[in-house]
Amino acid sequence: MxxxxxxxxxxxxxxxxxxxxxxxxxxxxxxxxxxxxxxxxxxxxxxxxxxxxxxxxxxxxxxxxxxxxxxxxxxxxxxxxxxxxxxxxxxxxxxxxxxxxxxxxxxxxxxxxxxxxxxxxxxxxxxxxxxxxxxxxxxxxxxxxxxxxxxxxxxxxxxxxxxxxxxxxxxxxxxxxxxxxxxxxxxxxxxxxxxxxxxxxxxxxxxxxxxxxxxxxxxxKGLCHVYIHENANLKDGAKIALNAKVQRPGVCNAMETLLVDRKIAGEFLPVIKEMMEKEGVELRGCEITLEYIDIKPATEEDWHTEYLDKILSIRVVDGLEDAIEHIEKYGSGHSDSIVTDNLKAAEEFLNRVDSACVYVNASTRFTDGGVFGFGAEVGISTNKLxxxxxxxxxxxxxxxxxxxxxxxxxx
Amino acid sequence: MxxxxxxxxxxxxxxxxxxxxxxxxxxxxxxxxxxxxxxxxxxxxxxxxxxxxxxxxxxxxxxxxxxxxxxxxxxxxxxxxxxxxxxxxxxxxxxxxxxxxxxxxxxxxxxxxxxxxxxxxxxxxxxxxxxxxxxxxxxxxxxxxxxxxxxxxxxxxxxxxxxxxxxxxxxxxxxxxxxxxxxxxxxxxxxxxxxxxxxxxxxxxxxxxxxxxxxxxxxxKGLCHVYIHENANLKDGAKIALNAKVQRPGVCNAMETLLVDRKIAGEFLPVIKEMMEKEGVELRGCEITLEYIDIKPATEEDWHTEYLDKILSIRVVDGLEDAIEHIEKYGSGHSDSIVTDNLKAAEEFLNRVDSACVYVNASTRFTDGGVFGFGAEVGISTNKLxxxxxxxxxxxxxxxxxxxxxxxxxx
Known part of the structure; x- marks a missing residue:
């Protein structure tokens, strides 16, 4: 040898x-x-x-x-x-x-x-x-x-x-x-x-x-998040979340957990529930999510899980800090996205989320050597160095x- | 903890x-x-x-x-x-x-x-x-x-x-x-x-x-070489070798082994012997070196040794290929130098020697963050990545x- x-x-x-x-x-x-x-x-x-x-x-x-x-x-x-x-x-x-x-x-x-x-x-x-x-x-x-x-x-x-x-x-x-x-x-x-x-x-x-x-x-693994901020264009938010989950659920840049700001949860959650379920996505929510929509409860295990499947965990968060904390704790440093029209929130998210690819107002599905213009792809590194x-x-x-x-x- | x-x-x-x-x-x-x-x-x-x-x-x-x-x-x-x-x-x-x-x-x-x-x-x-x-x-x-x-x-x-x-x-x-x-x-x-x-x-x-x-x-460690090519300016060669060995022998970018082309060995070795010994450097040579100058014989161990001291091993080589092969086998990928006026030899050496810093007509002692203009230095990495x-x-x-x-x- x-x-x-x-x-x-x-x-x-x-x-x-x-x-x-x-x-x-x-x-x-x-x-x-x-x-x-x-x-x-x-x-x-x-x-x-x-x-x-x-x-x-x-x-x-x-x-x-x-x-x-x-x-x-x-x-x-x-x-x-x-x-x-x-x-x-x-x-x-x-x-x-x-x-x-x-x-x-x-x-x-x-x-x-x-x-x-x-x-x-x-x-x-x-x-x-x-x-x-x-x-x-x-x-x-x-x-x-x-x-x-x-x-x-x-x-x-x-x-x-x-x-x-x-x-x-x-x-x-x-x-x-x-x-x-x-x-x-x-x-x-x-x-x-x-x-x-x-x-x-x-x-x-x-x-x-x-x-x-x-x-x-x-x-x-890619445990990717999309965070719908309180100042999000909710139509864009729904479109981006749906794309990140269902366009190709079996790959590492697909979203696994959706974070929804409490201030817009009442308006956003029923809409996203309908859209996701129509695409055959099974939803699992935190306690607060369950106050707004009737879905399966999520367990601690869910926040850690890369489903690679038509399953989505949803968590309601209290603002940007709470969202970043969740991503820090459960994310895999792959791809995470914020949907917002608020410049300061976008910058905070871009600077503080420690992932290889951090997005504003776009689907996490773009993390790809081909899409980035590198030609053939060796893969997607989760190394930091x-x-x-x-x-x-x-x-x-x-x-x-x-x-x-x-x-x-x-x- | x-x-x-x-x-x-x-x-x-x-x-x-x-x-x-x-x-x-x-x-x-x-x-x-x-x-x-x-x-x-x-x-x-x-x-x-x-x-x-x-x-x-x-x-x-x-x-x-x-x-x-x-x-x-x-x-x-x-x-x-x-x-x-x-x-x-x-x-x-x-x-x-x-x-x-x-x-x-x-x-x-x-x-x-x-x-x-x-x-x-x-x-x-x-x-x-x-x-x-x-x-x-x-x-x-x-x-x-x-x-x-x-x-x-x-x-x-x-x-x-x-x-x-x-x-x-x-x-x-x-x-x-x-x-x-x-x-x-x-x-x-x-x-x-x-x-x-x-x-x-x-x-x-x-x-x-x-x-x-x-x-x-x-x-x-830095097991650095200077190679005196057959087309070297021998005065430069002696100056560079001396500097690489004695200017500060205890550091990683100092030369430990001198490679001398057989074609100029007869002319070069007596000169370098005198210069090195005047500076108190102990010389150890390969069998062929000993045919030209009277110094201690080198053992296989010597080619592997980073002396960090006023000791130098000398080897006579048969041309560029032989020199590169020696560096490949015994070097530590830190800093290596060729002394030559031959463009093709210089390019071969630069391209083929797999070290962090490869020199033409200069002392290995320049490998240093401060000298390179990086300001304060974290160190000298021997990583490849x-x-x-x-x-x-x-x-x-x-x-x-x-x-x-x-x-x-x-x-």
Missing amino acids: EEVLQKVKEASRVVATLNSGIKRKVLNEMADALEKNAKSIIEANKKDLDYAKEANLSNALIDRLLLDEKRIKAMADSLRDIAKLKDPVGKIIDGWKLDNGLEIQKVKIPIGVIGIIYESRPNVTSDAAGLCFMSGNACILKGGKEAFHSNSVIIEILRYVLEKNSLPEDIVSLLPDYSRSGVEWLIKQDKYVDLIIPRGGEKLIKFVSENSKVPVVKHD HARGPMGIDDLTTYKYKIIGNGQVRE | EEVLQKVKEASRVVATLNSGIKRKVLNEMADALEKNAKSIIEANKKDLDYAKEANLSNALIDRLLLDEKRIKAMADSLRDIAKLKDPVGKIIDGWKLDNGLEIQKVKIPIGVIGIIYESRPNVTSDAAGLCFMSGNACILKGGKEAFHSNSVIIEILRYVLEKNSLPEDIVSLLPDYSRSGVEWLIKQDKYVDLIIPRGGEKLIKFVSENSKVPVVKHD HARGPMGIDDLTTYKYKIIGNGQVRE
Whole structure:
């Protein structure tokens, strides 16, 4: 196993210095190769599906596993999109000259070796490999056990294209030990791996964050709030809350808890109840909410819960302070929104809510690398350091200082 | 203990929103208060010194512990310097508008609660507190046990000034448990602490990096190289190597290993031997080096050793590739320099050596926040992520996205 990582590390030095043109060419060839080899991918995928059915995995899981021609085309197109991104490597992000004539440049460079640990969906394999490659990184991938056969074939195809271009195939590598103990081992290899990105369930992310010796950028849960302030345009408030809840309830930037100012609760709650219930949303309210509308009572547990489903908890709050306090206590620092026409309240909320994305008068659903204009998305980081919020390939780089002199020494 | 951190976390929310003007005023008052209370600091410092002598600590350690009027004035002046720095908080580092009218701002904000673990020198206490305060962070400090009394009085004085300004004194806090188990506990408190910065010996840094659940920015060793390329101006090469070794041998940006191209070894080595030995530097060479000059042989151990002393290991290499390979294998990613007049070699070295600071024709001794123009220095990070190389107060911030709309929802 250590030998595998040694090779990935060596390969990382090669991919780090490739020109954008070569990277774009290889990515496009990778896309073509995936489409050309669709048949063998589908065959391998069948093995995974058979195993999944035997193991009685849920239909939702099986659907996420499934690859067909259409989905393989989508994977290929995604690589083609990545090939069009602006190459972050080599960008001079700062530069100045010292009194003694030394020229300092702060330059973006690849991180090195990135370990990505993810679950079931095999399209993540080519996405992750493509994003790492375009940003000049080598990667070691550990997908879901259920997708082992599909992932192996996909990786094989990508490596074949690398080899054909006289590049080290280890630039894209699969972790050989696909078990839990493989992950346990990988996250201790700080000698070879520079960054670990876990994508998946809460348990996986908790385990990796707590045990990794390698720096981790995690893509943790989104317990997002929309707060309807007393000076809100209630029509906008209802529209935004509805969108944040139902437009796509299963994703991390969907709203889970609605906070309603007491001053407008009587007017707002009956309206939102009707709108939400019409969309099939189950509502759970705090004691005060229940004085206004007849819904299920919420428990303490509800404020902590990322439903990822058509369920919404509602709490009536006494003003801005109370709302911010609730978000501080129960939020996950992902995306939170205030609906208000009051400038001071908007500024307070923007400044004091400690989340990656803080909104005024807009749906939390906009937290997305694609929407933000980053092109293909690595994910949405819930880290506070290195990368926060939507991550593009820019966030798969670090920097170094290049200092050019002509004989300067320190006095 | 947990209660202490809860209070620091609460205090961090207050300091995060302070205007620069207030921060500057408080820092200047802190400086005045240190000078005014010099007597009680010196008294407390005596207790630490007595204990240190009883414990038979080395004279060097005792000297580092010692505080007198002059050193207290230096601490105060350092706070005054910090008060003059540009406030990073609130800086808009990027901003754009989406097609739908949403305005996105990427804004620098404080990190939150920063834990700083350091050894003996009590002046670090006021420096660290000042840097965290100016960048809008609360801090929890754990200094050396030997400096407990000095640190306690310094912190008390800083907290008194906070209180006098109606600010929560917990913005600057001392870890109550000053033992190893206190550190062990602190680095697990990711609920309250956002960043740990360990400064000190290799053992401390290794322990913290390997066991922390909180993100760590480490200030690890500097095993720096100077490589004299075949196309070097040898006079510059000798001057740069000498400066990198002897100008201040005990610091992390001093050179520890000199790499000499075989093609100029015969000419260069006798010259550098004479210069180094004149400065009292002990030389240790590889087998080939010994063919040219009569010095002690180097062992494998030498290439791994950060001497922090007037000792230098010398290796003859076969060209650029060999030099880069040596640095890759033995370097610590801190600062490395090539001396050459060959443009292609310079570019190869700059691009391929994976260190925080890579130099052409200059001494490694320039790696320093002050020299780089960052003002007061937090330290020199050997992390690859978040902050790399010299760290100024800018690196004690992270960012958030502020998104301002007028009712936008996602289609």
